[in-house]
Amino acid sequence: MVNKVTRKKHYRPPGQKKEGNAARYVTRSQAVKQLQIGLPLFRKLCIYKGVFPREPKKKVKGNHHTYYHLKDISFLHHEPLLEKCREIRAYEKKIKKADAKKNKERANFLIERRPTYLSGLLRIIKERYPKFIDALRDLDDCLSLVHLFAALPAQERLKVEAKRIHECRRLSHEWQAFISRTHKLRKVFISVKGIYYQAEVEGQKITWLAPHALHQILTDDVDLTVILNFMDFYEKLLAHVNKHLFNSINLEYPPILDPRLEALAADFYALLRFFDANTRTSLLNPQTSSSSQFGQVDAEDSELRLAQLQHQLPLNEPTALMHLVEDASGMDEDEDEDTRECKKLFKNMKFFLSREVHRESLLFIIPAFGGMVSWEGDGAPFKESEKTITHQIVDRSTQTHKFLSRDYVQPQWVFDCVNNRIILPTEDYLVGRDPPPHLSPFVDNDAEGYVPDYAVTLNKLKADAKNEILPLPGVGKEDLDDPQKLLDAGVIDRAKAIEAAEMKQKMMALEKEYHDELKLELQGGKYSSAISNVDKQLPDQEKEGGEDTNLPDYQQMAEDTDKLSKVMMSRKKKSLYEAMQIGKRTKKGKIDLLHERKKKHKESHKSQ
Amino acid sequence: MDNVNAGDDHHNLENDKDQENCDDNPLPDQGEEESDSSEDEVAPRNTVGDVPLEWYRDEKHIGYDISGKKILKKEREDRLQSFLASADDSKSWRKVYDEYNDEIIELSKEEVRQLRRLLKGKAPHADFDPHAPYVDWFKWDDAKHPLSNAPEPKRRFIRSKWEAKKVVRLVRAIRNGHIKFDKPKEEQQFHDLWGDDSSTTEKTSHLSYIPAPKPKLPGHDESYNPSLEYIPTQEEINSYQLMYEEDRPKFIPRRFTSMRSVPAYDNALKDAFERCLDLYLCPRVRKKRINIDPESLKPKLPNRKDLRPYPTTCYLEYRGHKDAVMSISTEANGQWIASGSLDGTVRIWEVETGRCLKVLELGEPVKYVAWNPRPDLPILAAAAGADVLLLNTGLGDGEVQAKIKEVLHVDKLPVTENSDKTPAATWLQDDKTGGIRLRHFKSVSAVEWHRKGDYLSTLSKKLTQKIPFKLHGLPVSSVFHPTQSILFVSTKKEVRVYNLLKQKLLKKLKTGLREVSSIAVHPAGDNVIVGSREGKLCWFDMDLSSEPYKILRCHPKDITNVAFHRSRPLFASCSDDGTAYVFHGMVYSDLTQNPLITPLEILRGHKTVNGRGVMDCKFHPMQPWLFTAGADSVIKLYCH
Missing domain, CATH: 1.20.5 (Single alpha-helices involved in coiled-coils or other helix-helix interfaces)
Structure with missing residues (x-):
């Protein structure tokens, strides 16, 4: 009777503005209509600008729509790139027209001068990542994709151009060279999908996946245009991140590489050499300016000259290279402890990679942890017959010719050493043996609740190694056991001593608690695990009750307490x-x- | 010998060549063009006629001659022989089988050359020059008149305007830089985008950026060489096939004993693609990840030790009934309890010893028993079938007995002090037990005494006691207010509160339950608990609102009864799941403070029979003891 005229549920008089979610969110088709562009262009813009759908609290148009925030859409609307894309489209039409009219000259002329939106992308990078740290935070996906493309076969038919593949290879090598040179690599993991690396740059943990260096297949079930759009953006982003990183350690970008090494496809090594050469010059330059008044100018100059001539040095001159590496390692003072630890891991160790070993990853990892590495092939810094080699990395079932002075280990040894930050004994990893399981360094075993056997042995080894190192002075770790002695020695000030003492107390308390718990557990037998802490409040009474009925059904009691608290x-x-x-x-x-x-x-x- | 290259056209051509060769004229005259007419001139040697050869494909003859005789095909060599012959013969490649004439022709060198030229699209003869200088047949020199008499036009003498325009446009374009002759540079410029981070401190006015969640880091099972326990057995892998698509693990761990044996990962590109899709297609929301100890979700309850005493353990069992005990009632002094059972008896027990004092046979299943709350009048009301019996229990001294006898005497005209005038019920003297029998029309389910024992409310399937109010739905349970003349009647959905003096509805309590089963009032009278058949217990604070203050979901099955302790802050509920819950329910006299409810104990011990567990629970009037009556015909006493 009351509502005979059926009104719309959300009736709004005409002319009145919308409010709330209806005004704030638009569906995708609405957005496309509003922007007056096609869906492919809309997608492309979304990828470039990093615009993503959002989840409104109330979905006005229904559940099966994607909603964009209106602000995001207006943000796209004012994007100069949108205008540029329209321009490019018009330009493409011109080319097409010239082609159709058989005006080859004009078509060529136009094709040569195709406009690009490169500058637009740079602006977008700056807009999306106003600070460098923002860019680093989002770098995971970028690195994974670039590394994947570096391993893809070029197929012009699918618009995967050889140029792009080379560019990706170059970018990935530059990034790896930086990480390796500054010893920022923290964790590595060989998985079935590829090799995971984790580096820590400016406090940001960056993880990426590099596929195994094997032939990748381009499958049909993948829409490559989406990936290529991402690649457009990521390439530029990574190039500029690299530029910033290179500049931060006083290096030029793009690096000029030794053409001979490049031709030998040892471009990663070439990059490392470039690093060494240039850091030396940059290191020496200020010195020369300051100390030019003194008499050492000649010596300095000659050294500088030597460094500058690095490109022209004969390729296989290990002594010169070693000299350089050692020198370069002494220069960075502002390093955190982690970096210092990483740098020292493979110090004074020389590795040689056999022919069959996956060269790229090891060439990256070993120098990142302070080791020296060479491989079989042209352009290598030293040969297999070198006497000072300590480890040879072999990935075959048998090794016929052996030098007694070195260990022949499988590549997994390097990875496990790196993850545990100790030099593991090589017995299990020798040639021809099945190596122990390779564990992921990204898993917190205790939180997961399951500790694999090998993790236990690794922990033991780690503890042993620490015990050896701890007594050594100047390691930087506080000796918790005896702060007073340190105070006496004047190594640390009073505040630190108090802190250390407190920490020790805390540790003791924790330990005691742990022991108490253990005892309780032993006494309680089976029921302690089931009974929650709520139950502890009335143990006496419940036990009495249990004695009365002669059936101490602790399980039941635990359940009861659980139920009772659930009731409320x-x-x-x-x-x-x-x-x-x-x-x-x-x-x-x-x-x-x-x-x-x-x-x-x-x-x-x-x-x- | 079939030569695939040679088509039908070539055959004819070759035939012609053959003819010419016979004439020993390898170089045909240039002037004599090889016209189509030459084909007509040469008479075809076969007399088959212009008939498609496939007509005779399966026949032995190839056609008919002019006299109508069959022309037989030549015997074909078998394949092996012909192959051997061709292998031996170095010239076999230039031999062609002429199907029409049924013979093998050997091409001469010149002919092969010609064929090649034809294939290339050139003139067949090598010395034919397609671009020979043009010889004008018209003699211009000594002509008297020109061919055209028109005067030479002006445009032959001036510059082209359009060409000039084009030139001007090009010149301008060059001058203005629209046309550049050097190719645009390929090299890209690298700027240090984050050269000075200090300048970018101003906040963008955009929406908050929600960073995409990072991909999950690999666990031990993704290793190329995981420990053995991570690798599923073949049976487990097979069982994955039975799972739903989305439950099925996407990745099955495998073990490789050396790094070189690890193959390329097939789904690398697909994974990357899916990640890309997630990045730009997935709606993003900021969600708080709850990282709390589940124990902290439990409410902080007061320590149960402090709330003692309350019933915890079974102290006594009263056995004797033969069937489910439906109802119990404690005497006002707490010395006796009465129980009614489906076996048709009412038994009276001594509380402290468990001795059965008396057995009263009523003949019909007893649904409900209730003592008169007045300690000086130990009358028991029992509901059996359609009757309510007021029974003399025979307790107390002679004085008391005399008084009871007086009370339980019914005049001929049923006008007594008991109850309102109820034409629905008839008052009869029951001779067998010496009590009063109230006969109703339908079976009675509950009996309730007023606090002074003067009034009695009975509930039957049809409303029997005469209350001058309208009830919506069947009454389920009723209870008197402990201090005022107020009656609570609950129907299945709600509880109605009536003032009996003013005879009007005071309040409706909305339970929100599916089916109310029982109701009890706090001794102070302001709080009511209601038990329901879905196992929920509602606590109403009548001063607060008409909606439940607290709903406790304690029992998985029907709540059969609820009870308050008369003096202590305790209440209990019993249910068909065979348990009884004891709660602490403290009501403060301060109105600003909400009642404190704490679950204390779950009492077990009764067995479920035919899906029925504990049928009734009652507190001892003085002690913190709880009596429970079970469907397993046992009454239990729980003490602290």
């Missing part, structure tokens, strides 16, 4: 709690599965 929870919290319990259970299920498999393996091993 609000519905929201209860559902959250239950969801958490489900999560816990699935996690536990996974761990149990692992334990079970392990048990089975052990049994089968025994029976054999």
Whole structure:
């Protein structure tokens, strides 16, 4: 009776403005219409500008739409690149017309002078990443994609141009050279998908995946235009990030490489040489200016000249190179402890890579941790017959010719050493043996709840190594056990001593707690694991009750307390709690599965 | 010998050549053009006629001669022989089988050359010059008159205007730099975009940027050489096939004993593509990740030790009933309890010893028993079938007995002090037990005494006690206010509160439950608890609102009864799942403070029979003890 005239649910009189989510969000088709562009161009712009759909609290148009914020769309609307894209489209039409009219000359003329939106992209990079650290934060995907493209085969048919592949190779090498040179690499991991690297630049952890150096296949189920749009942006981004990084260590960008090494496809090594040569000059330049009044000018000059002539040096002159590397390592003072530790890992070690070893990754990793490396082939810094080589990395089942002075290890040894920051014993990794399992350095075993056997042995080895190192002076670690002695020695001031003492106390307290818990666990037997801390409040009473009935059903009691506390929870919290319990259970299920498999393996091993 | 290169056209041509060769005239005259007419001149040697040869493909003859006789095909060599012959014969490549004439022709060198030229699209004869200088047949020199008499036009003598325009345009374009002759530079310029970070401190007015979540870092199982326990067995891998597409693990760990044996990853590009799609197509929302200990979600309850005493353990069991005990009731002094069972008996027990004092056979299943709350009048009301019996229990001394007898005497005309005038119920004297029988029309489900024991409310399937109010729906349970003359009647959905003096509806309590089963009032009278068949317990604070102050979801099955302790802050609920919950429910006299509700204990011990568990629970009037009656025909006493 009251509402005979059916009104729209959200009725708004004509002429009145929309409010709320209806005014703030537009669907994609609305956005495309508003911008007066096609969907492909819209996608491209979204990729370049980093515009992404958002999830409004209330979806006005329905659930099956993508919603963009109106501000994002107006942001695209005012983008000069949009105008540029229209211009390019008009230009393409001109070329087409010239072609159609058989005016070859004009067509060529136009094709040569095609406009690009390069400058627009630079502006966008600056806009999206106003600070360098922002760019570093978003660099993960960029690096992974660039490394993937560096391994792809060029196929003009699919618009994967050889030029782009070369560019990607160059960029990835430059990035790796920087990381390696500044010893910023932290973790490496060989997975089935490729090799994961994690570096720490300016406090940002950057992880990327480089595929194995094998032939990649371009499949049909991938829309390459999307990836290529991303590549357009990422190439520019990485180039400018590299530029900034190179400049930060006083290097020119783009680097000028030794053409001979480049021709030998040892461009990564060429880059490293470029680094060494240039850092030396930059290092020496201020010195020469300051000390020119003194009599050392000649010596300095000659050294400088030597460095500058680095390009012209004979290729296989290890002594000169070693000299340079050593010198360069002494120059950076403002390094954190991690970097210093990384730099020292492979110090005074010389590696030689056999022919079959995956060269690129090891050439990157070993220098990043302070080692020296060479390989079999032209342009290598030293030969296999070099006496001072300590480790030769071999990836074959047998090695016929062996030098006694060096260890023949499998490549995994390097990766495991790097991840654990210690030099592992080489016995397990020798040629022809099945290496121990390769564990991911990205997993927190304790949080995961399952510690693989090899992780335990690695931890033991690490602890042993630390015990050896700790007593050494000047390592930078505080000796917690005896702050007073240090105070006496005047190594640290009073505040530090107090701090150390406090820390020690804390540690002791924690330890005690842990022991108490252990004891409790031993006494409590099976029920302690099930009973939550709520239960501790009334242990006496419950135990009495248990004695009365002669059946101490602790499991039941734990359940009861759990239920009782659940009764008082609000519905929201209860559902959250239950969801958490489900999560816990699935996690536990996974761990149990692992334990079970392990048990089975052990049994089968025994029976054999 | 079939030569594939030679088509039908060539055959004819070759034939011609053959003819010419026979004439020993290898170089045909240039003037004598090889016209089509030459073809007509040469008589075809076969007499088959102009008939498609495929007509005779499967026949032995090739056609008919002029006299109508069959022309037989030549016997063909078999393939092997012909192949051998061709292998031996160095000239076999220039031999062509002429199907029309049924013979093999050997091409001469010149003919092959000609063929080649033809294939290239040139004139067949080498010395034919297609671009020979033009010989004008018209003699211009001594002509008297020109061919045209028109005067020479002006444009032959002046510059072209359009060409001049074009030149001017080009010159201008060059001068203005529209046309550049040097090619645009390929090299890109690198600027240090973040050269001075200080200048970019101003905030952009854009929306907040939500960074894309980083891809998940690989675990141990993605290693090329994981520990053995990470590799699923073949059975497990097979079982993945039975899973739903989205549940199926995308990645199956494998083990390679050396790095060189690791193959290229097939899905590298696909993974990258999916990541790209996620980056620009997935809606992004900032979500707070809850990283809390689940235990911290539990509310902070007061320590249960401080809330003692409350019933915790089963102290006594009263056995004797043969069927489910439906109802129990404690005497006002707390010395006796009465129980009614489906076996048709009412039993009276001594609380402290568990001795059965009396068994009263009523003949019909007893649904409800209730003691008169007055300690000096130990009358028991029991609901059995359609009757309510007021029974003399025979307790107390002679004085008390006399009083009871007086009370339980019914005059011929049923006008007594008990209850309102109820034409729905008839008052009869029950001779067998010496009590009063109230006969209703339908079976009675509950009986409730007023606090002074003067009034009695009974509930049957049809409303029997005469209340002058309209109830929406069937009454489920009713209870008197402990201090005022107020009656709470609950229907399935709501609780109605009536003032009996003014005879009007005071309040409706909206439970929001599906089906109310029981109701109890706090001794102070301001708080009501309501139990429901879906296992929820609602606490109403009547001063606060008509909606529940707290809903406790405690039982997984129907709540059969709820009870308040008369003096202590305790209440209990019992349910068909065989458990009873004891709660601490403190009501403060200060109106600003909300009641404090704490669950204390779950009491177990009753067995479920036919899906029914604990049927009734009652507190001892003085002690913090709880009696529970179970469908397993046992009554239990829980003490602290």
